[in-house]
Amino acid sequence: MARRKRTSGFEDLINIMARLPWWACLGIALLSWLILSSIASRPMDVSGATLDQVGGIVMGQLLRTFAYGGQYLLPFACVLAAISSVVSRVRRKKLLADVQAATQPGKAIDGLNWRQFEQLVGEAFRRQGYSITETGGNGPDGGVDLVLRKDSEKYLVQCKHWRSLKVGVAVIREFFGAMAVEGAAGGFVVTSGRFTKEAQGFASGRNIQLVDGIALKQWVTQHKAQQTGPVAEPAAITQPLPPSCPNCNATMIKRTAKRGANAGDSFWGCSDYPRCKSVVNI
Template sequence: MARRRKSSTADDLMDLVALLPWWGGVALAAVSYWVLHAVATRPLLAVKTGKQLSEALPSMLIQGLATGGQYLLPFICLLGALASFLRRRKRKALFDTASPASGADALQGMSWQEFEMLVGEGFKRRGYGVRETGGGGADGGVDLVLTRGGEKFLVQCKQWKAFKVGVSTVRELYGAIAAEGVAGGFVVTSGRFTGDAQAFAAGRNVQLLDGLALMQLLRDGRSQQATKSRAAEPGSSNKTAADAQPTPAANPKQPPPVAESAIDPKCPRCSKPMVRRVARKGATVGKDFWGCSAYSTGCRGTREISSGN
């Protein structure tokens, strides 16, 4: 099932505005009304001859369009702002429902649209800027664009309940990463990945998140939100020094640790994301390790992969 085809330019414009924060749509509505109203209320030129009429005709046409547009365009922007607001509430509701669950079964009852919203909200709670592209669908495409620390990442979501995600999907995203020149990407599924898909992603700047890894991402995002809420409570400044001493999981400047299979760790040398690689030589030949994504530019930072992964 692909996304529906838009029936008019107004639909396209409303969907474009809906990609912005709701207040952005409201601001566009106000600005568009102010500009078009100024054009629509300009005094008309006095026309006495045919030549003057031909010269004034373009201005009269623009003024006529502005007269109707001063109401139509702000209305479309307000509809887009409303859609953005409702989507934001929907994402929050999905996150609050799914994140406390104990397993990936909570993801199986969602539509692919809801799944994309949930994935975006999970990354947002982990400190990423999230932009919905509006160009994906049930059949593929890059669904989300993430930004963090000046770097960009692409996300492809697969809400497949009965199938494993194969290597072709991972290759598709890897090609998009190379074409866009971004730092890396994520393939997120409610199910699992085939062995070929995992083998292809190993050593490349593509992270695979299956249903269990996604649930871990959501739980960590919820934990971080709860930590910030407790820190903002009145009277929290009266805690003892021992209570106020931040731990690695509670420090608001440091996101709580996530399973290494769920989110890329940071390079100990340059703090850029790391990717899973396979040792080609030495005593650890054949073993997986974390290598810096900036290897091609000279960084040689590495980290061991814990035995739990």
């Protein structure tokens, strides 16, 4: 992973605020100017000040000095952030349009870098009516990358731009823990590759939708075909319904063999085990 470029505090402020809608940045710019300009123009009366009041006078002067510079600097940063927000939105739209226009969308997705992949996924969710907050995760290797909000519910998204590796169950477990900490109603793990069977089994029943490379390609092309109509929900991996036990007709449970020649393989086992030991191979 490439080392992140060191930025100044001013640049960090712009980058953080650029994640907001452009109109929110302009609103903060106006509000900050009104507040700081009123502080900077407030008169200071030092006549008759006692020795005990000197500290307060000094602090007041420091506050006015900060407000005098901040009344111009902070709104300027907000305006730059608004411009950056608009430019980023245009780039995300163009990115999605370029992938849709590609003769082989799957290869176009594989050719993206990890940041472009996150932007593509975010734009696809945005077109589904979600409001998006880009958190940036922890770079290309992990972390929650997007926070979605829709109908007062919060959802988390983790993007894995892994072309040659399968996303394993450890990633899904960690993501499920993040959902619990954040109090999210659900989550999506999106990859350009594939998921292991163990990862699919763990996600089943936990309100985690797994979107692999094939489903993502179908999802993106669906947007192209439905730009003038309602947008379909994301094409996530379909979790199979548990079959009934062929012996006692009880519901079967997905298990993983821990030893023997089939160690690591998944199978359906009777929920009435050990009284019924029937199994069905997946």
